[in-house]
Amino acid sequence: MTDAILLALAPIFFVLLLGYGAGRYQIVDNHKVDSLNALVMNFALPASLFAATASASRSEMVAQAPLFALFGIVMLAIFFVWYLGSKLILKEAPANASLQALTLAFPNLAGVGLPIMSAVVGPSGGIPLAIALASGSILVSPLSLIIVEMSLNPGSAGAETPAVRILRSIWHALTKPVVLAPALGILISLAGLKTDAVLDACLLLIGHAAPGVALFLTGLILSSQAFRLDWRIVRATVVADIVRPLLAAAIVFSLPIPHETARVVVLLAAIPSGFFGILFAVNYRQDSGAAGSMVTASTVFSIVTMAIVIALLFPS
Template identity: 30%
Template sequence: MEEFISKMLVSDLIPIIFVMALGYFAGKANDFKSGDARILNKLVLDFALPAALFVSIVRADRSMLVENATLSIISLVGLVLLFMLSYFTIQWFFRRTKPEAAVCALIAGSPTIGFLGYAVLDPLYGTGVETGLVIAIVAIVVNAVTIPIGLYLLNAGGGAGADGAPKGNALLSAMKEPVVWVPILAVALVVIGIRVPDEVSPTFDLLAKANSSVAVFAAGLTLSAYAIELDWEVAYNTFFKLVFLPGVFLLAGWAGGLDDQILQMLVLSVALPPAFSGIIISSRFQVYTRTGTSSLAVSVLGFIVAAPTWVYLARLLGS
């Protein structure tokens, strides 16, 4: 277990913190203008992330989803219910508006699987089919279900566009976002049974490789514009993301009889820091930015303790 934790720190956590800190100090040193974070966020949200999601999702196939129906059902039901729980409770407890609650749910109620899934799980569990399966299923739910729901709620609640103008029809506006329709397209191809040739992957891979690094750097750059808040709301978001959400999945996966290693990977996947896509959407639409970035910063640091703890508990319960 000590070797496992050491590997996690060296391969996963330290690089994430280093790149985010690099973006943070670059912003503080005024190496980037105030609008540059939005440009980087747009690059990730409209191009790099959709490419990464498309490549990761189409690597799955219909039989994989059917054979692992329990994993798929737990991921779908669990993430959607907890997403909505975050959405409603932040309104009840902290009197947030519906657009703010939608962005909060995208942050506190969603793991950053599309950005860091492979970066975290591959060094620990290898690049086998099981690893790709867990990442693909969680990524499908987060990016083809909860992100569209979040964007719909953001627009339906009166959220403004990047230019401050009303977004019009909420569902139509959400479906226009590449981060929404690209993973839905990928899921449709998987369900229909259309296999995307492996030769196509390199076309998207070059752009997809920029996803994690640019997203983490942009998150640090965004964070540099705001003082980190340590209040009850940030504490609640951190608790919800790092403690409550993976705890629910640990019990659900154990009750569902998931394989020990798949259970570990699922719990670690949902325990990942808040979805960077939520921070990018927050920055792009200027909604819940200060508290959202603070929640991300605290959660990234908390993940250093949460990750090995949840892996240990998953191993203990699984055995």
Template identity: 25%
Template sequence: MEKILINDIVPIIVIMALGYIFGKLSYFDDDQRQGLNKLVLNVALPAALFISIVKATRSELGADATLTAIGFVGIIVMFMLCYYLCRLMFKHSIQEAAVCALIAGSPTIGFLGFAVLDPIYGDSVSTNLVIAIISIVVNAVTIPIGMYLINLGQAKDRERLSAAATTTAKGDVTVKAPAPKDDVAVDPAKDAKADKTVEVMVSKSSNMGKKKNQNLAAIINALKQPVCWAPLLAIVLVLIGVRVPDSFAPTFDLIAKANSGVAVLAAGLALATVKFSFSWETLWNTFYRLILTPAAFLGVGLLCGMGHDITKLSMLVMAVALPPAFSGIIISSRYNIYVKEGASTTAVSTVAFAVTCLLWIWLVPLCA
């Protein structure tokens, strides 16, 4: 366990702190910071997701039906529950709640999965199966869902603002268009700068005279993002049995290796741009990620009869008890949505994982 803390958790904290210091010293300007985020979100992260998923096989997914079912259904349910609770409890917009779910509702399985589970449980078929299942759901299902919700929320905001502006222009009634939330607010007097720092994932076409199918448009725009179609392509290849030659792996691995380090550094830079928020929301997100989610998986696993295989149940619980997915904070920083809460949640959860990791290793065998 000491090796895990020193080799895996401490480097994350140090690199994030380094990014925070760089941000406070203005070592990177806004354009450079956005460039780092774009590199991770559009190049390195899609490559990392693709190569991690295509290494799985259909036989792995079918090796344990109970584990696969709990992994797929559980991750999606906890993701959507996080989304709805964020909207209900903290009154956030659709896109803010979506980013919250990408952070507090998703574990960083691609980055810490093997690093944490292998030293504890060994490099076995069961370990690879658990990591593969959780990785596929997080990367190929919840990220596209989150991107879809972000696009849908942005589209609804634009339609509402457009309708208010049209009504005001006609002189029927004077309406003050509601300003977006703090994380996505844009000063009209600073449009030139806003175009660089507050990019939205949806097309900027006008809604004048047209009633668009917002759901379809949001889905299409989300699927255009490399971070969505890359993992989806990978899972399709796995399901139809197409194996990517091993000789291609180094090509993807080379750029994918930049993902984790740059993502953590960018998270620190994002934290430096906002006031750190050690609020009730940050504490709730940390509790949801590190305590509530693994507790739910532990309970469901016991109800589904996984108590006879304590090791596999413990691996499943540990896989979903990891800190927030760094893809969520990158999306947050890249599009300036839920930045303060997201960066604070990532920082606090990463530090707290050093304690909760030991808690679940001790608690799962006791409950089983």
């Protein structure tokens, strides 16, 4: 068990530290990350998501419907609680509150989830991981982006009605490659269509770069920021690493769903805070410092929480 946990966690922290060191020692410019950000969010990750979902059979996709729904419910619950608390109590700007909520609600499935699922669940873990990623990309990411778009791009004064602004924000959010790719892949799978083997090979070649580059980029961005440890970061770490998996466990183990699905949902919910909030903050020229500190604290603390979840739910 110790070897399995070490095998799952060591590569993650190695690549994170590699990116952090590259930025700290100015081997890579940690203030000019737009190109790497575009590589991950517009090419590598969408390709990986599309290939994983489109290649699944219709029966496999239908079997993962409970995971899609339950994981989506957990993420949306965490998102709304943190967003409303930050906006109403802490008086955060809507854009920052939304990006922080996305950071906590959407685990680092692309960077941390892939090696964890491979080491703990095995080769069969690829499909539920892709479905969980699709759930977050289709449900939570667009919601966060809509809030950011509406708060940062209000349009010319009086030029747009509220309805037009909402529709424009929804359109901008839903046409992001990271949202379109998994949605299209799921539709292809449910329609019973098959993607060409050559296309799959092409997409997987760039898609395989997503986890490593995303982790490297996260470390690179974190190296440009001062780590802030305050009560907000502590609360965020507790929400991401303790409340999220406990909420998932309370939901899945109270419902008549397959035990294996329930275990996978809890394991995925125990993965630390994701980097989407950081990358979107960079993309929209927002403060990524708070989200970066949340990811750092959550990732370090998750060494303990993920080890406990793996030991309890996957003892052999």
